[in-house]
Amino acid sequence: MAASSTSTDHVIGGARVGGSGARIDVVNPATEQVIGSVPEGTRAEADAAVAAARAAFAGWADTPTAERSAVVRRISEGIAARRDEIAATVTAELGSPISFSTNVHAGVPVATSAGIADLLDTGFAWTEEIGNSLVVREPVGVVAAITPWNYPLHQIVAKVAPALAAGCTVVLKPSEVAPLTAAIFAEIVAGAGVPDGVFNLVHGTGPVVGEALAAHPDVDMVSFTGSTRAGRRVSEVAAGTVKRVALELGGKSANVVLDDADLTKAVKLGVAGCFPNAGQSCNALSRLLVPASRYDEAVDLAVAAAAKYTVGDPTAESTRIGPLVSGVQRDRVLGYIRTGIAEGARLVAGGPDRPEGLDTGYYVRPTVFADVKPDMTIAREEIFGPVLSILSYVDEDEAVRIANDSEYGLSGAVFGSEERALAVARRLRTGQVAVNGGAFNPQAPFGGYKQSGNGREFGRFGLEEFLEIKAIQR
Structure with missing residues (x-):
């Protein structure tokens, strides 16, 4: 500067x-x-x-x-x-x-x-x-x-x-x-x-x-x-x-993808809602909930989307993820990544290793976990870094239960046919819900439950x- x-x-x-x-x-x-x-x-x-x-x-x-x-x-x-x-x-x-x-x-x-x-x-x-x-x-x-x-x-x-x-x-x-x-x-x-x-x-x-x-x-x-x-x-x-x-x-916001959603769009926008600002957003969509019947496809899409988030010099126009704000914050996020691995989640992108070619700076690679269970630490605590947890559900009621099973209630998202997505959005105990990628509205109220x-x-x-x-x- x-x-x-x-x-x-x-x-x-x-x-x-x-x-x-x-x-x-x-x-x-x-x-x-x-x-x-x-x-x-x-x-x-x-x-x-x-x-x-x-x-x-x-x-x-x-x-x-x-x-x-x-x-x-x-x-x-x-x-x-x-x-x-x-x-x-x-x-x-x-x-x-x-x-x-x-x-x-x-x-x-x-x-x-x-x-x-x-x-x-x-x-x-x-x-x-x-x-x-x-x-x-x-x-x-x-x-x-x-x-x-x-x-x-x-x-x-x-x-x-x-x-x-x-x-x-x-x-x-x-x-x-x-x-x-x-x-x-x-x-x-x-x-x-x-x-x-x-x-x-x-x-x-x-x-x-x-x-x-x-x-x-x-x-x-x-x-x-x-x-x-x-x-x-x-x-x-x-x-x-x-x-x-x-x-x-804080927040631990869920992105609920229904079985009739455009899965490619839902996962792409879900990743986009998790990683901006290096994941240091209270309303980050850090939990991706997808139907068990489409789970493997969703994981592959999330890995492909995460690969496009270039990590590097924040002054470069091509960079999509810069460093975390401090060494303390970086170490905190890396600790969560290691905890996710230790608790049995499947690391499918990123991880705790320093990004290649970046010897200086508080960088963390954009990280995606699959096979995450609702009781795992990375599914419950706010990480405040570029870490996405993917969970599966059997039916709509289970998806709502998982999404609401949190001490937080700041934000969320739902993808699916409009009538069903709006119905699920009403059931989420959270202050904001984006339906099918609804844009931020600076005149609408922002704040949380719980x-x-x-x-x-x-x-x-x-x-x-x-x-x-x-x-x-x-």
């Missing part, structure tokens, strides 16, 4: 704050070289950011809706204008292939933030009459947004854009693993005319800055995306002040997460 003039300081009350002196290095996962650093935030800096957000809240909440909408639209336009810089930064700090960084990491936030502005401009209902009551929607207050490394800008925008549109003020703590994109976003926010204190940025670790924000009595809501384990901790800490908590957590979290993001549903509801009787 070329040198950037973007500041990596905290942003507190509109001012750049260099921090206490301690820094957190940011490592390029393809080269294993340090490419930057951010301040290691302290509890005092988190407190200062919350105080700034609290002081700015009343003024921002009273700002006319049209003005808030215009600010969010300028943020969307600012992201679009810096698309190539954002994509290059994501590739450098995360390892995402440049084509995916451009189209998804930099592209989707443009759509989701513009969608929020569109929602306000087309007449979002802030009030309604119910009998003798006037029901009023008001901003929840100061929001702590704690975001992950796997989609560093997308997850920031999914929280900050609707929070600002709702009239909330925000303290953002991005992941310390991939924080450089957040620094660009902070500049975009400033350029969009967001008043001082309405948006604040504090870098640092979860145990220090994250917990300080979650526990803070002047934070009215925590919106967190990350692992289920970390989400539990956020809930525990936030419970002390009984604040609102929205959680978007231990995949609570609350929803995007569109009207995402905006309403940041609103309180008041009834005024007359």
Whole structure:
């Protein structure tokens, strides 16, 4: 990544704050070289950011809706204008292939933030009459947004854009693993005319800055995306002040292929739903469920599809899978692959060996397991890497039982004749289901059942997460 003039300081009350002196290095996962650093935030800096957000809240909440909408639209336009810089930064700090960084990491936030502005401009209902009551929607207050490394800008925008549109003020703590994109976003926010204190940025670790924000009595809501384990901790800490908590957590999503599906299409799109971002997606279709009568054919198709996922330098346009974000993450995924082998799953593609010709970088080969049983570790735990498990089922009821036999419920897919596929989709206990390759909709709600979290993001549903509801009787 070329040198950037973007500041990596905290942003507190509109001012750049260099921090206490301690820094957190940011490592390029393809080269294993340090490419930057951010301040290691302290509890005092988190407190200062919350105080700034609290002081700015009343003024921002009273700002006319049209003005808030215009600010969010300028943020969307600012992201679009810096698309190539954002994509290059994501590739450098995360390892995402440049084509995916451009189209998804930099592209989707443009759509989701513009969608929020569109929602306000087309007449979002802030009030309604119910009998003798006037029901009023008001901003929840100061929001702590704690975001992950796997989609560093997308997850920031999914929280900050609707929070600002709702009239909330925000303290953002991005992941310390991939924080450089957040620094660009902070500049975009400033350029969009967001008043001082309405948006604040504090870098640092979860145990220090994250917990300080979650526990803070002047934070009215925590919106967190990350692992289920970390989400539990956020809930525990936030419970002390009984604040609102929205959680978007892990997943172990199933792709259910019915016996009347176009098997080639279903497997190809299923693999495509498992491997992007090197499998580091909470909604990855990591379980492929196919009828026993078509199992061998499905395995062959999955192996052929996986072979097309070129592993290599993420800056090359031809690369489809880059490195995992860190050595820790790579080792975790390799551990799951070895566990799958040890528990008796049949390795049909990939495996724990380093990809040929890649002596540096945190790479894992795209891996496919066959003969996976529902009780195996690789069928139950979120791996967060390019690992696909293929399971068989006898009939539709068994397919639904296997798909729902998970502590997670974030996403899923069904392939088959439309009427049957829709019926199965309704039976899946999960927050989203794609039928026959249905495309991502930035206006539709995104969020999970069970231990995949609570609350929803995007569109009207995402905006309403940041609103309180008041009834005024007359």
